[in-house]
Amino acid sequence: MAETTVAEVLARLAALEDPKARAVNERHGDDHGVNLGKLRAFAKDLKTQQELSLGLWATGDTAARLLAILICRPKAFGRDELDAMLREARVPKVHDWLVGYVVKKSPHAEELRRVWIADPDPVVASAGWALTTDRVAKKPEGLDLAALLDVIEAEMKGAPDRLQWAMNHCLAQIGIEHAEYRARAIDIGERLRVLEDYPTPPNCTSPFAPVWITEMVRRQQDISLGG
CATH class of the missing domain: 1.25.40 (Serine Threonine Protein Phosphatase 5, Tetratricopeptide repeat)
Incomplete structure (x- = not known):
């Protein structure tokens, strides 16, 4: 899936939308309806794609941002870039994953x-x-x-x-x-x-x-x- 586009990913995420998953996630302040196990499986299919990750993050969509975190290259981000991303990450799961999966692995x-x-x-x-x-x-x-x-x-x-x-x-x-x-x-x-x-x-x-x-x-x- 090397040439996957942001639009294709968003369509796949929309197809994974599950009202029950949304209800569970929203109880924790996370505004998306994708089962996290399925999200991780999707990320595994996509593998690491830094440019696609940046495009997904830019959408502002919570599920897309979680996926972006899973397929990014943590050491590729600059200090100011990470600072800006963290300040945008108001959804608890996005915030936690960004810190845990990206910032902790960064030289910054x-x-x-x-x-x-x-x-x-x-x-x-x-x-x-x-x-x-x-x-x-x-x-x-x-x-x-x-x-x-x-x-x-x-x-x-x-x-x-x-x-x-x-x-x-x-x-x-x-x-x-x-x-x-x-x-x-x-x-x-x-x-x-x-x-x-x-x-x-x-x-x-x-x-x-x-x-x-x-x-x-x-x-x-x-x-x-x-x-």
Whole structure:
């Protein structure tokens, strides 16, 4: 499908429209009706096509943008290009996939992390916190974890939902990965009570940081003992 056009892709996406999928997606703030499994299968057929990806992104259509993310070449984007795309990405799934599948693989990820985490737009700032959480887990060298906890302690309680969620994830990740900060992370979570009452399905871990940290550390210990 090397010569596939944007119009052909949009027609295929329209054919994949499913009212049940739309209802599920819209409950999460995502305005499209394509089953994500079918979207991924379509992306696999298309393979990597950077020019087509750019054309699909430019349509502004949510399903097209998700597909664009799956078929793009992450390292081909410039820093300013990624910044502009992130600021356009207001749909939660587009935002999450752009950060997770594209920005994290970009050579500009660290520079954008530092810019975004201090941005006055809470949706943009949430991307900075998501990138910070990734660094806490994978490459914490050079991060001031105590300072991050200071900011979380001061600002998370009153933050808008998506920013609050991202900061809470960072809080939990610090507690899970860094034993020397675990007690403080749990204490912050217990005092702020953020997401304490979040509805959690059976067999899933609560996003309430003290529970999340304790459970993940227990699992790590079980694995190490089992090994």
